Every structure is written in structure tokens, then in C-alpha cells.
Amino acid sequence: MPRAMTASDKDLWGRALSMLLLGFVCYAFPWSVFAAQPTTVLRIQGSNTIGAKLGPALVKGMMEEEGLRSIQQTPGDRENEVHILGHDAQGNQVQVELAAHGSSTGFAALKDGSAELAASSRPIKDAEFQDLANFGDLRSQYAEQVIAIDGLAIIQHPANPLRALTTAQLAAVFAGEVKTWEELGGQGGAIHLYARDDQSGTYDTFKELVLTRQGKSLAAGAQRFESNDKLSAAVSADPQGIGFVGLASINQARALAIADGDSQAMAPSADLIATEDYPLSRRLFLYIKPGEQNRWAKALVQFAQGPRGQAIVGQTGFVAQQVQAIKVQAQQDMPPSYRELAAGAQRLSVNFRFQEGNANLDNKALRDVQRVLDYLKQTSKLERKVVLVGFGDPKEDPQRAALLSKLRAMAVRRELTRGGVVLREVTGLGDELPVAANTAEEGRIRNRRVEVWVY
Known part of the structure; x- marks a missing residue:
């Protein structure tokens, strides 16, 4: 006759049953279901133009540069939202959340703290700038980052x-x-x-x-x-x-x-x-608060401006800011001096433009100075190989228009000279060769530019 189960027997059977149940659960469900949730290290909100392709590609590139592995992209909670996930050296899973519902949502997210970076396919508006004034100057060179054209x-x-x-x-x-x-x-x-x-x-x-x-x-x-x-x-x-x-x-x-x-x-x-000559060209931006301490936000901005980031810009269908020489076909309707340039020199793929209402270079132009200097050093064109050509909008006195256009070119000369460039010529062509209508301020601003030509 079998003996009655003791308390010790029951305890052994209970432990055995628990182990069987655990084995079944692990077999039936992947262990990843029970793994710790990923840590969100960066949140980006804003432009669909950036968020659809460029933003995720830049985040993946930045993660690779930061040493993360097994990087993958998964859908977010809503349409036009994605999560980019990767594993660090300790095996911890981290993620970047990217929501692409329009540029204005990015600035709203900076204000309420639901994002560390705003992606925008237009410059910050005056009302948004004032709304975020408590965080610092969102138009400063640090805060306003042009990442692509x-x-x-x-x-x-x-x-x-x-x-x-x-x-x-x-x-x-x-x-x-x-x-x-x-x-x-x-x-x-x-x-x-x-x-x-x-x-x-x-x-x-x-x-x-x-x-x-x-x-x-x-x-x-x-x-x-x-x-x-x-x-x-x-x-x-x-x-x-x-x-x-x-x-x-x-x-x-x-x-x-x-x-x-x-x-x-x-x-x-x-x-x-x-060169931003095409009438409907525009800049794509990342905006970061002055003093932002999130290291991932700062890393992404730095990566986007670097050579690998700009290569990704080109690979995703946008125009990178890397400087190249372009051969321009001489045309009969060009001013004679400009036609001579087109026949004997090449134009660089960058225009220097200025802050509204003054002769100071804008944020993109300040970064482009270094890009042009790097190009000139790499191609051995520091000594008398560079011509700067300034342009502007019409004035009542054509001589004044020519003078102002040359003064703009002189402002660029000053920056390049600091980098060791000895220029061949600096000239101004006034209101010649407009790239936009002068009937509106936006068009006049686009026409106030400086081109760089190299022999």
C-alpha cells in the first residue's frame, strides 16, 4: 500500500512542476518578450521630409559610430513614427524615437520637453523663436544646424x-x-x-x-x-x-x-x-536648445555635419554640403567678365549668403567657410587660384548695387584670408544674373550672394 506524501515530497513535486512550467513558457515564448524594455536615449520630432528617410539613416549612422550593434528600425505607435534600436557594449538595448508629423510639431516638442531635437524643413518662425526664447537663442550658430539642402x-x-x-x-x-x-x-x-x-x-x-x-x-x-x-x-x-x-x-x-x-x-x-540658385531650394535643419546636455542629441548633430553624415545625406536623395567644382557653360547673355570666368574656371558648389538686413554671414555660410578652406587645401588652391564674385538686388544707383555686391565678396574674403587663402580677384556684379524675383524680400535676399570660382 503506497505511503502518504509527506510535506517534503509535496515541496519537491511543487518545485518540479514549477520548473516544467518555466520550461514550457520559455519554449513557447521567446525570451525577448521578458527582456528589459529598451532605454530611450533621444527623441526627435518634426519634419516628415527629414523623418521619412534622412532622419532614420542619420540616426543609424550615428549609432554605428557610437559603437552600437544589431541596429534595427521598428514602427512606432503611430503612422510616420519609427524607433531605431541598438545594443551597447554591455548588451543594453537603447532606442531613438523619431516622430515625423510636420516641422511645427518639432518646435512644440522642444517647448514642452517631449523631444531633444526638432527636425525642420524651414527656418524657425518669429513666433516660435519668441516662444522658445527662455531656452536661449534658437537662431545661434550652435542651435540652428543646416544638415542638408x-x-x-x-x-x-x-x-x-x-x-x-x-x-x-x-x-x-x-x-x-x-x-x-x-x-x-x-x-x-x-x-x-x-x-x-x-x-x-x-x-x-x-x-x-x-x-x-x-x-x-x-x-x-x-x-x-x-x-x-x-x-x-x-x-x-x-x-x-x-x-x-x-x-x-x-x-x-x-x-x-x-x-x-x-x-x-x-x-x-x-x-x-x-548653390541654392534653384528658385524652390531650401535648407533642412536640426534645432537643438543652447546648453542641451543630452549627449546623443549632440552626437547626432555632430555626425550629421561630418563627412559620413553628409554622405548619408546624398545617399538618401538630398543634396550634401560637401564642396565640389562645377563646370559652368558660358552663355552669350552673361556679363563679359563672368563669361570669361565660365570659360576658364570652375564654380564651387556653394554660395555664401548673409543674415537678413546686414552683411554678416549666416549660420550655413559660417560652416561653409571651413568646408571651402578644406577643399582649397586638399586641391592645392590656396595661392591666387580663387575668384570671389558678389551679387545683389537692384538699387536706384547701379554703381551702389555694384559696390554693395563687392562689399559682400570682401566679407567672404576676410574669412578665407584668415584661413591662409591668397585670392586672385574679388569683384561685384551688382544686380546681374538674378536667381529669384526682386519683387519680394525673400527673392532679394536670395540674390544677395557670393560665388566662389577656382582656376
Whole structure:
């Protein structure tokens, strides 16, 4: 007759059963389910133009440079949100959260502390600047980081025969005043409008450079999108469609050449966008609070400005800020001295521009000084191989316009001379060769520039 179970027997059986249950659970469910949750080390909010492709690619590159391994990207809690995860040397899992719901959301997140970096496809607005004033100067060289140059592409169906439009025509189209393709010299009947949403820096840029400058507003019937890529896909599928996206999202659509004021029609090519001559070129930014202590935020900003970061900018369809020499075709309508330059020298893929209302270089230009110096040293062009050409907007006295344009070139000369450059020539061409209309301040600012040419 079997003996009764003792308390010790019951304890042994209980432990055995617990071990069997644990074994079953570990077999049925991966151990990762029970692993510690990843630590969020950085939060980025803002532009969909940056957040869709460029932002995640830069974060992955930065993580690699920081020594993280097994880096992967997973969807976030909402559409247009992602998490980038990696493991550090101790095996701890860390993540960067990236939300891409529009440039304005990035500045709101800086204010309420829900992000350490704001990604923006436009400069900070005056109201946002004032709203964040308690954190310091968000327009300082440290806080405002230009990480790439982009072109706002005006796209249409690939079969549409139209090739070029002016910014005035664009404004009339998107305001709903021009309603058919035939009115533009094309064909296809009624025009269907596709636009980004109100939170988007892409929309802000289009609104500022096209609609507002012509005194117009977006037509109420335009279809709105949070995503560049989804808008591009919709236009590509609609023979009557027209829309605007960032350069990296042209995809299967076809981009139109654009003219502004007296400028020639320009396609959104990498060279014309790099120099910001293309009428709808724009800068892409990361904004960081002055005094921000998050080491990951500072590491990402530094990585984005470096050679590896700028290589990623190019690989993701945007225009990097690396300096290159470009051969410019001499044209009969160029001023004689400029035509001579085009025939015998090459233009660098950078324009120096200035802060609004003064002769001080803007934040991008201050960083470009070092990029140009590095290029000149690497190519042995420090001694009398460089020509600076200044440009400006019209003045009542043409001689004054020429003088002001030369003074801008002299401001660049001062910075390059500090780096050991002995220039061949410094000249000013006044209001010649405009790249934008002089009828609005934005256009006049774009025309106030300094080009760098090398022999």
C-alpha cells in the first residue's frame, strides 16, 4: 500500500512542476518578450521630409559610430513614427524615437520637453523663436544646424508634356484660378491639386515662396497629405495631377523646371540646389536648445555635419554640403567678365549668403567657410587660384548695387584670408544674373550672394 506524501515530497513535486512550467513558457515564448524594455536615449520630432528617410539613416549612422550593434528600425505607435534600436557594449538595448508629423510639431516638442531635437524643413518662425526664447537663442550658430539642402520639386504625371512653369503660374494653379492644363499650354483637362498638410514644413516653404509672394492662398479643393511619398504616388497615378514634394520623393513622377522673376527656368538638379540658385531650394535643419546636455542629441548633430553624415545625406536623395567644382557653360547673355570666368574656371558648389538686413554671414555660410578652406587645401588652391564674385538686388544707383555686391565678396574674403587663402580677384556684379524675383524680400535676399570660382 503506497505511503502518504509527506510535506517534503509535496515541496519537491511543487518545485518540479514549477520548473516544467518555466520550461514550457520559455519554449513557447521567446525570451525577448521578458527582456528589459529598451532605454530611450533621444527623441526627435518634426519634419516628415527629414523623418521619412534622412532622419532614420542619420540616426543609424550615428549609432554605428557610437559603437552600437544589431541596429534595427521598428514602427512606432503611430503612422510616420519609427524607433531605431541598438545594443551597447554591455548588451543594453537603447532606442531613438523619431516622430515625423510636420516641422511645427518639432518646435512644440522642444517647448514642452517631449523631444531633444526638432527636425525642420524651414527656418524657425518669429513666433516660435519668441516662444522658445527662455531656452536661449534658437537662431545661434550652435542651435540652428543646416544638415542638408533640398529642392521643392513641382511634380506631375510622367506622361504630361508640360516642361516648365513660372512661380506666378504655379501660384495661380494652386490657388485654383487656373483650372485646366490647356490654360498652361498643356493638355489633359481639369487640373487636380495635391498638397502637403498644414503641419508640414514643405507646405510652409511652398506657401512662402509661391503662394504668399503672389498674394494667394491654397485652393480649398486640394487633396492634402502628411507624407511626401504618398503624395508623389498619388500624382504619379493621376494624369491630371500636380503637386509639390521634397527632392527625395519625386520617385515615379516627373519634375517641372521653374522660373522666378527674371531668372531662367531651372530644373531641380543637384548642382543648382547645392548653390541654392534653384528658385524652390531650401535648407533642412536640426534645432537643438543652447546648453542641451543630452549627449546623443549632440552626437547626432555632430555626425550629421561630418563627412559620413553628409554622405548619408546624398545617399538618401538630398543634396550634401560637401564642396565640389562645377563646370559652368558660358552663355552669350552673361556679363563679359563672368563669361570669361565660365570659360576658364570652375564654380564651387556653394554660395555664401548673409543674415537678413546686414552683411554678416549666416549660420550655413559660417560652416561653409571651413568646408571651402578644406577643399582649397586638399586641391592645392590656396595661392591666387580663387575668384570671389558678389551679387545683389537692384538699387536706384547701379554703381551702389555694384559696390554693395563687392562689399559682400570682401566679407567672404576676410574669412578665407584668415584661413591662409591668397585670392586672385574679388569683384561685384551688382544686380546681374538674378536667381529669384526682386519683387519680394525673400527673392532679394536670395540674390544677395557670393560665388566662389577656382582656376
